[in-house]
Amino acid sequence: MIGRQVTRQVKGKQMQDFLKLAGFTTSKYYKGGFERKMSRREAALILGVPQTSSKSRIREAYKRIMLLNHPDRGGSPYLAAKINEAKDYLENEK
Known part of the structure; x- marks a missing residue:
């Protein structure tokens, strides 16, 4: 109940800053694009x-x-x- 009130009062950018300060993340996924040249870490x-x-x-x-991602089944090529x-x-690195 209290969490709902806080989210209603704090808007947009302020909410994102609040979540960062509180230690919450909105996603467990990697945020970033692909590198030009594939690295072992990225692979x-x-x-x-x-x-x-x-x-x-x-x-x-x-x-x-x-x-899950095959192009023949609707995934991205x-x-x-x-x-x-x-x-x-x-x-090939092994």
Whole structure:
């Protein structure tokens, strides 16, 4: 009840600042774009695996993500390309 009153009284930018000060985050997702050149860190973030993952774990994560983002099933071709690039990068570095 009190939380509702606070959110009604505090608007827009003030609310975002309040949440940052209070330690709340509005999203658990990575906020940022893609780098020009794929890095190991970025590839691991895309697939949702640790940077030191085995090839089998990388493949499992790849399959799971591609089932959800495949262009033939309404996913973005750009995101599918980034997912493929991330898998190739991590597998070829091992």
